[in-house]
Structure formats: C-alpha cells, structure tokens
Amino acid sequence: MSLIDREQGATGAPSGPPAGGRRSGPTVADVVRAVTSGTLPVRVTGYDGSAVGPADAGITLEIRSERGLSYLLTAPGDLGMARAYVSGDLGLEGVHPGDPYEALQVLKDEMPLRLPPVAEALALVKGLGWERLLPPPPPPQEAAPRWKRVMNGLRHSRTRDSTAISHHYDVSNAFYEKVLGPSMTYTCAVFRTPDDTLEEAQRAKYDLVAGKLALEPGMRLLDVGCGWGGMVRHAAREYGVKALGVTLSREQAQWAQAAIEREGLGDLAEVRHLDYRDAPREQFDAISSIGLTEHIGVRNYPAYFGALRSRLKPGGRLLNHCITRADNRAPHRSGAFIDRYVFPDGELAGPGRLISEIHDAGFEVHHEENLRQHYALTLAGWCRNLVEHWDFCVNEVGPGTARVWGLYMAGSRMAFERNGIQLHQVLATHNGPQGVNGYPLRPDWTP
Numbered sequence: 257m258s259l260i261d262r263e264q265g266a267t268g269a270p271s272g273p274p275a276g277g278r279r280s281g282p283t284v285a286d287v288v289r290a291v292t293s294g295t296l297p298v299r300v301t302g303y304d305g306s307a308v309g310p311a312d313a314g315i316t317l318e319i320r321s322e323r324g325l326s327y328l329l330t331a332p333g334d335l336g337m338a339r340a341y342v343s344g345d346l347g348l349e350g351v352h353p354g355d356p357y358e359a360l361q362v363l364k365d366e367m368p369l370r371l372p373p374v375a376e377a378l379a380l381v382k383g384l385g386w387e388r389l390l391p392p393p394p395p396p397q398e399a400a401p402r403w404k405r406v407m408n409g410l411r412h413s414r415t416r417d418s419t420a421i422s423h424h425y426d427v428s429n430a431f432y433e434k435v436l437g438p439s440m441t442y443t444c445a446v447f448r449t450p451d452d453t454l455e456e457a458q459r460a461k462y463d464l465v466a467g468k469l470a471l472e473p474g475m476r477l478l479d480v481g482c483g484w485g486g487m488v489r490h491a492a493r494e495y496g497v498k499a500l501g502v503t504l505s506r507e508q509a510q511w512a513q514a515a516i517e518r519e520g521l522g523d524l525a526e527v528r529h530l531d532y533r534d535a536p537r538e539q540f541d542a543i544s545s546i547g548l549t550e551h552i553g554v555r556n557y558p559a560y561f562g563a564l565r566s567r568l569k570p571g572g573r574l575l576n577h578c579i580t581r582a583d584n585r586a587p588h589r590s591g592a593f594i595d596r597y598v599f600p601d602g603e604l605a606g607p608g609r610l611i612s613e614i615h616d617a618g619f620e621v622h623h624e625e626n627l628r629q630h631y632a633l634t635l636a637g638w639c640r641n642l643v644e645h646w647d648f649c650v651n652e653v654g655p656g657t658a659r660v661w662g663l664y665m666a667g668s669r670m671a672f673e674r675n676g677i678q679l680h681q682v683l684a685t686h687n688g689p690q691g692v693n694g695y696p697l698r699p700d701w702t703p
Contacts, residue, residue: 281383284319287329290372290380297366298359315359318347323392325384330391335592341663342597342656343395353659354642354649357666364670397656399600429511431652432484434645435638435661440484440511443547443577444631444679454637457630462490465544467701468623468683469573471495475541478502478567480532481548485512485525492516492524497542502530532563539569549578554588554605561617570688573695574619577681579631581606598664607680619684622695628678635669 284302288309296309299316303324319325324345328336340346351359372380381389436442437454445457446464465487471477473496479487482501489512491497503509512527532548543564552560564574581588584606590599605613611621642649642662649658671677685693 281385282380284325287325287380287384290376291370292368293370294368297362313350315348315350315362318349319345320347321345322388326388326390326392329381329384329388331592333592335596338593338597338660338663339392339394339398342397342659344655352643352646352662354646354662355639355666356662357636357639357669360663360666360670394596395656397660398596401596427657428652429484429507431649431657434649434652435641437637437641439486440515441486442483444627445634445637446627447630447633450633454634454641457634457637458486459490462487463494464701465546465575465577465681466491466495468575468681468699469542469544470700471497471542473497476500476538478535478540478543480535480543480545480564481551482508482512482527483547484508485515485527487544487546488512488525488527489516489519489521492521493519497524499525500536500540501525501527502532502535503527504529504531532560535563535567537567539572540567541569541572543568543572543574544577545575546577547579549576549610550599550602550604552603553601554603554609557605557610557613558617561614561619565618565686568686570686571692571694572686574614574684574686575681576610576614576684578610578679580604580610580678580680582675582678584608593667594664597660604677607678610680611682614682614684618686620687620691620693621682621684623683623699625681626678627681628672628675631679632669632672635665635672639665639669 283304283306285300285306285308288296288300297313297315299307299309299311299313300319301307301316302319303321319328319340323343324340327340327343327345330336331339337346341348348356348359351357371377432440432442437458439455439458441458441461444461445454446461447457448460452460469477471491475495475497477488477491477497477499479491479499479501482488482503483505485501485508488499488501491499501512503512506529509527509529516522516525516527545564549557549560568574581604586604586606588603588605589595590602590604594602607624607626611624614621639662642658642665646658649661668677672679685695687693
C-alpha cells in the first residue's frame, strides 16, 4: 500500500488487503501470538482471514487493515491502539463504542502481553514487510506531538494554552449537550447515593461548592475556567450572587452567555472569553476553580494560585476542584492517548503537592476531600448519554471523534475506580491582618 493510499484512507473507510490477494508470510494471528502469552480472553481476527482466541469470546478485536496493523506495530501501547481504533482500522465487537468500559476491563486485567525475543520479532517484521514499520499518518483527531507544539508557543504560554483548550472544548456545543446533559457541566458531580441522576448530582456539586464558599446575596464570585457557565448561573440563580466566569473556549463563552440571557440572569451573571490571567483585578468575595488546574501546568502553580489570591479580598474563600494523581511520585504529564487525543499539555500533581502550593501562595487551607468515586459515577453517566445519543453525536462530530470520547470516558472511569487518579476539592482562605479570615470554628456547610 502506498503512502497516498494511506493518506486517503486516514479520513475514509479502512483500507483492505492489497490488490491481488493476501501476501504470503506471517498472519495477523501470528503477530498476536508473538506479543501475547497464555490464553487470550478475547477473539482477535485479521484482515487476512486469520484469527486467534476463543471463538465464543464475548469481545472481539478486529484488525481490519494493513494500516491498522502498522498503527499497532509503530506505536506499541495505548497510542497505537487509539490510532487504529479511532480511524476505524481496529474494530471492537461486543461493547458499544460509546461505552467500551467492559472491554477495557478485560484488556487491562486479562490480556497477557509480552515482548517477543529479538530474533522472533525481526523474523515477523521481515515476513510482514519492512514497510509495516513506516508509521501511517495519524487520524485527524490527533493533536501534534509535544515537540511540534512549540510552533504554538512554549508550553502553557497564552497562545498554546488557547490552542490546547480549543482542541478539547471547541468540539461542538450540540455534541456536549447530548453527552453532558441539560446542566452542561463537564466536571465531577457529587452523588448522595449511586441512584441519583446525573442532573441531581451536578446540582449537589454546585450547592456543595456554594456552601463551602459561604455564598450569600450581594457577594461577588469569580469562577475561573467556567466552562459553559454552570457554576456562574447556579450561584446567581440560587444564591443571588453577582458572578463572573472566564474561559479560554470561545464556543463555551458564547453558549454560556446565551444561556444567561435565556434564563434572565443578565443582571447578576456574566461569562467572558478570557484567560484567567486577564481576569479583573477587583477584589472578589469568593473564587471557584472547577476543573482548570489540570490545564495550567504544575510548574505554573505558584503563579496561578498567586493570581487567584491577588483577586480575592482578605477574608475571602477559594475552592479549588481538580483531578490529581494518587500520590506525589507519579509523573505529572499524561499518557500518550490523553495527551494527543484529549487534553494536550494537561498535567496532574498529587494532592500533597497541590495543597502545599496553595499554602505557599499565601492561602490557609481549612478543608479538603477526595471525590474520586463520584467522578467514576459521573463518567458512567456521560457514557450512558453518549450511548443513548450515539447516532446524533456521530452525525455531529464524526465517528472518529465519537469513538475518542467513548474510549476516553470509559478509560477514565476505570482509572478513578482503581485509584489511578483522584478528584480533590481544597477550601482555603485569604487571611487578613493577624490571621483574621472569618472562618467558623466548625464548617458552615454539610459535606
């Protein structure tokens, strides 16, 4: 298959066997046997007609083209799998593409992988053809590698942050409406019981944030990284707060401002397309940061929390809500799939690092809690929505992007369930002279 064939296939239907029939040499099944050991828990079929694994397996992986095999061989691990799956060259039968959670569990827990001996690997590649080691062009949903992103500025510069945010959030507001539901809230919800609806749990999250910030009528709230304005609108509508939200996503800001006008909240609420670093320097009574810290870069924590402190008046409260690593030893940068398909340049730190940075920026931390299990439930709800509205979502953003979201959300659910990542809310105050902060002897909200 020529490079032109591969380029044309990158956005079209998966390519099939070469003209004139299958080439002689190792089969797809041979390759699978070489990189696995023990009994396979799934069925694997190849474009060449070969197959391996139990015929009655509940889950089948279909390597549908030579390009798909090249993706797997040239980027072993989650990136190659993602490329083949997103492009349609790797099929996954037995689960819905909007929620492949059960398949990911099986592949994670029961798929025994191994590195074949060098001689065996060389023989396989020689038999398949050395051209199989020429990486095909990645699917259009894939962001450029980190080293190429320097064209958009240094990591976490204003321009590059704007590009990264647009990659993830400026997908389609109509798509997000179906996946997130009526609240248009793309952050962890808070469940009183597992039977709560997603909308009930998102309202509970906003009420929990409002309670921790002790919001009252007439106060001024700054919500940085405000998304579609859920917290801004909730604070204005339910607590009479004058709320300003800022987001780097133009589509989010436009949707949020239209929702504010539609709900008659224009006198109290506003969302601006703005970098948090350019937010007004007037003194706010409270600041909420719900899902922004993941995007700013760990080395920028001091400047970030310093910027928030400079906008919060003495005695005011900060509520920081963000995903973290499970400990401080894990690497900050995300894996290849998340970095290239979901959150370019995203970084996470452990909860200890997060709390230390908030302290060192001049805040006093009073309370923190881990909502890890709540995020797993939230992601399960989003996957259910994607499954329910699959046809609409595919028509809106295309099958490749829809598959990215199903894979990303199901995989993230599993990571939260298994304590690979966590979600921490940290409540802090900007103290006045002599440590005065107005914080009560006991919390004035119901956790």
